[in-house]
Each structure stands twice: as C-alpha cells, then as structure tokens.
Amino acid sequence: MLKKNMLFTPGPTMVPPEVNLAEAAPMIHHRTPQFSQIFMDVTEGMKALFETKEADVFILASSGTGAMETSVVNLLSPGDKALFISVGKFGERWGELLKAYGCQGVELKAEYGRVISAKEVADALAKHPDAKALFTTQSETSTGVVSDIEGYAALTRKTGTLLVVDTVSSLGVHPLRFDAWGVDVAVTGSQKGCMLPPGLGFIAVAPRVWKAVEQSKLPKYYFSLPAMKKAIADKTTAYTPAITLIRAAKVALDMLMAEGLENVYARHAMLAEASRAGVKALGLKLFTKEGESNVLTAVEAPEGIKIDAVIKRMRDEFGITLTGGQGSMKGRIFRLGHMGYVNQFDILAALGALEKALSDAGYPVKPGSALAAAQEVFLKSKS
Numbered sequence: 001m002l003k004k005n006m007l008f009t010p011g012p013t014m015v016p017p018e019v020n021l022a023e024a025a026p027m028i029h030h031r032t033p034q035f036s037q038i039f040m041d042v043t044e045g046m047k048a049l050f051e052t053k054e055a056d057v058f059i060l061a062s063s064g065t066g067a068m069e070t071s072v073v074n075l076l077s078p079g080d081k082a083l084f085i086s087v088g089k090f091g092e093r094w095g096e097l098l099k100a101y102g103c104q105g106v107e108l109k110a111e112y113g114r115v116i117s118a119k120e121v122a123d124a125l126a127k128h129p130d131a132k133a134l135f136t137t138q139s140e141t142s143t144g145v146v147s148d149i150e151g152y153a154a155l156t157r158k159t160g161t162l163l164v165v166d167t168v169s170s171l172g173v174h175p176l177r178f179d180a181w182g183v184d185v186a187v188t189g190s191q192k193g194c195m196l197p198p199g200l201g202f203i204a205v206a207p208r209v210w211k212a213v214e215q216s217k218l219p220k221y222y223f224s225l226p227a228m229k230k231a232i233a234d235k236t237t238a239y240t241p242a243i244t245l246i247r248a249a250k251v252a253l254d255m256l257m258a259e260g261l262e263n264v265y266a267r268h269a270m271l272a273e274a275s276r277a278g279v280k281a282l283g284l285k286l287f288t289k290e291g292e293s294n295v296l297t298a299v300e301a302p303e304g305i306k307i308d309a310v311i312k313r314m315r316d317e318f319g320i321t322l323t324g325g326q327g328s329m330k331g332r333i334f335r336l337g338h339m340g341y342v343n344q345f346d347i348l349a350a351l352g353a354l355e356k357a358l359s360d361a362g363y364p365v366k367p368g369s370a371l372a373a374a375q376e377v378f379l380k381s382k383s
Contacts, residue, residue, distance in 0.1 A: 003317070003318065003319035004319050005319040005321070006319060006320055006321065006346065006349060006350070007321050007337070008320065008321060008322050008336050008337045008338065008342075008346075008350045009321055009322065009323045009335075009337050010141035010142075010169060010192075010295070010296055010323060010335055010337050011141070011168075011169060011189070011191045011192040011198075011337070011339075012191035012192075012197060012198050013191060013192055013193075013195065013337065013339055013340035013341060013342070014195075014340060014341040014342065014346075015195060015196060015197055015341060016195055016251075016252065016255060016341050018251050018255070019195060019196060019248045019251050019252045019255075020248070022244075022247050022248040022250070022251045023197070023244040023245065023247065023248045025244075025247065027243065027244070028243060028247075030236070030237070030240060030241050030243055031236065035236075035241075035243065035246075036235040036236060037235075038246060038247055038250050039059070039235060039236065039237070039241070039246060040235050041250050041253075042059065042246050042249045042250050042253060043057055043058075043059065043232070045249070045250070045253035045254075045257065046059070046202050046204075046249075046253070047204070048253075048257060048261075049171060049172060049194075049253065049256065049261070050167075050171070050176060050178045050186055050188075050202075050204045051175070051176060051177050051178050051179060051180070051261075052178035052179045052204055052206075053179060054178075054179050054206060054207055055178055055179070055204040055205055055206050055207070056204070056205045056229060056232070057202065057203070057204045057205075058202070058203050058205070058225070058228040058229075058232065059200060059201075059202055059237065059241065059246060059249075060200065060201035060202065060203065060223070061199065061200065061201075061239075061240070061241055061242040061245075062199075062200075062201040062223075063189055063191075063198060063199070063201060064166070064168035064187060064188060064189025064201055065093065065189075065201075066201045066223065067168075067187035067188065067189065067201030067202060067203045068093065068094070068097060068166060068168075068187050069097055069223060070187070070201070070203055070220075070223040070225065071135075071164045071185050071187055071203060072094075072097045072098065072101055072103070072135075072218070073101060073216070073218040073219065073220040073223055074212075074213050074216050074218075074220060074223070074224070074225040075132065075133055075162060075164070075185070075209070075212045075213065075216055076098075076101065076103050076132055076133065076212075076216060076218055077215070077216055077217035077218055078101070078102040078103070078217060078218065079102065079103065079104060080103050080104065080132045081103070081104040081105075081106060081128060081130055081131050081132060082098055082103055082104070082105055082106070082131055082132055082133045082134070082135060083105075083106045083107075083108060083121075083124055083125070083128060083131045083133070083134045083135070083161070084098060084105050084106070084107060084108070084134070084135040084136070085108045085116045085121075085134070085135070085136040085137065085147065086107050086108065086109045086110070087109075087110045087112070087114065087115055087116060087137070087140050087143060087145055087147065088112060088137070088140035088141070088142035088143040088145070089140075089142035089326050089327060090137050090140055090141065090142060090166060090168070091136070091137045091140060094135040094136075094137070094166070095107055098135075101218050103218075106124070106128055106131065108120060108121065108124050112142070112143045112287075112328075112329065113143050113144075113145065113287050113288050113289040113290075113298075114145065114289050114290055114291075115145050115146075115147050115148070115290055115291040116136075116147065117148070117151075118148055118151030118152060118154070118155060121134070121151075121152050121155055121156075122155050125155055125156070125159055125161060129159070129160075129161075131161050132160075132161065132162065132212065133161060133162040133163070133164050133184075133212075134152065134156055134161050134162070134163050134164065135164045135166070136149070136152060136163070136164070136165055136166065137165070137166040137168075138165055138166065138167045138169075138170040138171075138174060138176065139167075139169045139170035139173065139174060139293045139294075139295045140293070141169045141293075141295060141296060141335070141337075142325075142326050142327075142329070143287065143288065143298055143329075144286075144287060144288040144292065144293050144295075144296055144297060144298030144335065145288050145290065145291040145292070145293055146170065146174055146291050146292070146293040146294070146295070147291060148291075149163075149165055149176065149181065149183065150177070150181045153181040153182045153183050154181070154182070156182070156184070157182035162184040162185065162208075162209060162212060163182075163183055163184045163185070164184060164185040164186075164187070165183055165185070165186045165187070166187055166188075167186050167187065167188045168187065168188050168189045168192060169192045169193065169293075169295045169296075169339065170188075170193065170293070170295060171186075171188040171192075171193050171194065172192075172193025172194055172195075172256060172264060172339075172340070173192075173193040173264075173265070173268045173293075173294050173295050173339045173340075174265065174268070174293070174294055174295070175261075175265055178204055178206070183204075183206065184205075184206045184208065184209050185203065185204065185205055185206065185209055186203070186204045187201065187202065187203045187204075188201070188202045189201055189202070190202075190245065190249065192295070192339055192340060193268075193295075193339050193340050194249070194252055194253075194256075194340070195252040195255065195256070195340045195341045196245065196248055196249055196252050197245065197248070199242050199245045200242055200245050200246070200249060203225075205225060213225050213226065222239065224238070265294075267343075268294040268295075268338065268339060269294050270344075270377065270378070270381050271294070271338040271342060271343075271344070271347055272292070272293070272294040272295075272297065272338055273377050274344070274347055274373075274374040274375075274377035274378055275297045275336055275338050275347055275350075275351070275374065276292070276297050277373040277374055277376065277377050278347070278351040278354075278370035278371070278373050278374040279297060279299050279336070279351075279354075279370065280373065281369045281370050281372065281373035282354075282355065282358065282363075282365060282369060282370050283302075283364075284299050284300065284302060285299070285300040286298065286299060286300070287299060287300050287329075287332075287333045294338070294339075295337065295338075295339045296335050296336060296337040296338060296339065297335070297336045297338070298333050298334075298335050299333060299334055299335070299336065300332065300333055301331065301332055301333055301334060302358070302363050304362070304363075305358065305361050305362065305363050306331075306361070307324060307331060307332075307333075307334050308324050308330070308331055309361065310334075310357045310358060310361050311323065311324050311334055313357050313360070313361075314353050314354070314357045318353045318356070318357070320349065320350055320353040320354075322334055322335060322336050322337075322350070322354075323335045323337070336350060336354075344378045344381075347374055348371055348374060348375070351370040351371055351374055352370075352371055354370065355367065355368070355369070355370050355371070
C-alpha cells in the first residue's frame with residue numbers, strides 16, 4: 001500500500017509546507033538587523049495570538065516544559081506556597097516542577113476526564129490566601145478536557161495570587177483572552193496549534209507580575225526573565241536563538257492571522273464536533289466527562305480490542321498516527337488530535353482509517369458510519 005504519513009497526535013502536529021520551506025532557507029546570523037526584524041515580527045505575532053497588548057512576550061529555545069519551568073523559577077522563592085490544578089498528566093507536571101524547586105505545592109485534583117470548577121478554585125484561594133500563584137492547564141491533552149480559565153482569572157485578579165496558565169496545546173485552538181480575562185502569565189510551545197515543529201517555547205508576562213519576578217529567589221540563568229527583558233530592548237535574545245524555527249514561526253503566524261483568529265477557533269470547534277460525532281457513530285464512548293477540548297478527542301477503547309495494536313497498525317500500515325493513553329490510561333483510551341494544520345478532509349481520512357483498523361481487529365463496524373456522521377457536521381458548517 002502507498003503510505004502517506006499524517007499526524008493526529010497531541011503533538012507534534014502536521015506542519016504546513018510553507019513553514020517547512022522557511023526552515024530550509026540559508027542560515028542568517030542572529031545579531032543582524034535582518035534577524036532582529038523577523039524576531040520582533042514573531043514577538044508581535046505571538047502577542048496577537050495570546051490576545052495581549054499589555055504583556056511582555058518572550059521566545060525561548062525550548063519545549064513548552066521549558067516555558068513552564070521559566071514561570072516557576074521567576075515567580076517563586078524556596079518554600080513558597082502555590083496552588084496547582086491537576087486534571088491529567090500535564091497538570092501533574094506543575095506539581096513536579098514545584099517539588100523540584102523546593103516549593104510547597106497544594107494540589108487541586110479531579111479524576112481524569114473531569115475538571116476543577118471555579119467554585120473549587122474560589123474555595124482553595126480562600127483557604128490558602130498566602131498562595132503566591134495558581135498554576136493550571138487550559139487544555140489537558142492526556143484526558144481531553146478544557147478548563148475554565150476565564151472563571152479562574154475572575155477570581156485570582158481579586159487576590160494577590162498570580163494565575164499562570166499552560167496553553168501549550170490550546171493556544172491557537174481555544175481563545176485565550178489574556179488581557180480581557182486578566183491572566184498573569186501564559187506559556188505555550190510551538191508544536192501544536194502554532195503549526196510549527198517542536199523547539200520553541202513562548203511566555204507572556206503581565207505588568208503586575210514583574211514585582212514578583214524582582215522578589216523571586218529561585219535559581220535561574222538561561223530561563224531568567226530579567227535577562228530576556230533586557231535583551232528584547234535591543235530586539236534580540238540573551239542567548240543564541242533557534243533561528244530557523246523563529247523564521248518559520250513568522251510564516252505560521254502570518255497564516256493564522258490571514259485566516260483570522262475567530263475563524264481559527266471556529267475551525268477547531270468544527271473539527272472537534274465532527275471527530276466526536278464520528279467516533280460516537282461507531283458506538284464508541286468519549287472518555288471526557290465534561291469540558292470537552294477542541295484540541296483532541298479522547299475515546300474509551302472498545303472492550304475486547306487491543307487498542308494499542310490498532311494504533312500501531314494505523315501508523316505503520318496506513319500512515320495515520322493517533323496516540324494511546326498515558327500512564328494509568330495506557331490501553332484504556334486512544335486520542336485523536338485535530339489541532340493546527342488540519343482541515344475537514346484530514347479528519348475524514350483519520351476516521352476512515354479508524355473504521356478499517358477497528359473492523360480488521362474484530363470490532364463491528366458499519367462501513368462509512370463514522371464518515372457519514374462527520375460529514376453531517378461539515379455539511380452544516382459555513383466554512
């Protein structure tokens with residue numbers, strides 16, 4: 001069989017050809033006016049994507065986890081108390097970072113597939129008024145839920161607790177109204193909704209955060225926000241940047257802005273709705289119990305089917321890459337990503353491959369049922 005490889009994973013995601021070509025252009029030096037212009041264009045483009053005019057935005061040569069670590073080491077001091085919301089593996093990562101740096105992490109935990117309500121956050125803030133920050137994840141890719149960041153921000157902006165949001169998978173998929181909602185810090189990575197390869201982290205820092213940065217006593221060097229702020233005043237970075245990725249980011253951001261952010265959000269909502277309709281038409285159950293994310297669809301593995309073997313066959317024989325569950329959910333769920341450089345016909349290809357792989361594995365499939373359900377969603381759409 002002729003195989004064409006397509007990614008429907010939680011990241012990395014598919015990259016537009018124009019973006020790949022930008023990486024292939026001849027190398028330029030990072031201490032030149034040519035690069036400074038590209039660097040500042042990308043910085044301004046990321047401000048637009050974060051929906052902020054007030055925040056400072058910095059570009060890191062790291063994954064999204066590097067941006068997460070940057071927020072921890074620049075806001076806190078040893079022994080500081082911080083709340084963190086844990087509704088999956090990436091929420092748990094906030095707790096791991098706090099522990100690594102000797103901070104006191106207070107966990108707000110929900111069972112996988114559910115979210116923490118704004119009321120639960122309000123109760124925690126009242127119980128822990130000395131918490132320096134609340135760390136949370138907008139879209140939890142391990143479980144397929146999206147959290148109420150607007151609701152959390154309405155609470156934290158009335159307190160001295162800073163709201164730090166992991167938008168690694170959600171930025172460019174779900175709205176993140178940084179200024180309008182009153183978010184303090186947001187971090188993201190390049191390889192998901194930003195339609196780029198892995199390797200860049202981004203962090204947005206609101207004006208009121210700089211007082212905490214000045215007071216922070218945790219060790220930092222490469223991830224120092226003051227060093228980044230000093231460098232960007234000269235339209236550059238403190239250390240050698242990922243030149244080709246930043247050049248590619250300019251192309252990807254131009255594509256997103258040409259589509260229009262509200263259209264980008266609407267496209268992802270449509271793709272998510274169609275994907276969910278498709279898997280339900282196969283008689284499969286969604287793993288997510290509330291707060292369904294437009295980043296990916298998490299689905300319970302059908303009884304009696306070795307779902308990891310199905311996923312492997314789709315990848316190795318069909319060129320369609322989905323992912324299974326992480327940790328305790330391994331073998332229990334599979335995840336179909338629909339973020340970034342994805343359109344209607346990509347989703348139809350993924351669902352068609354899923355139908356065949358499940359049928360070959362012994363699961364009863366009515367041919368075309370998932371495709372028909374997804375097409376019903378697309379036919380109703382204006383885009």
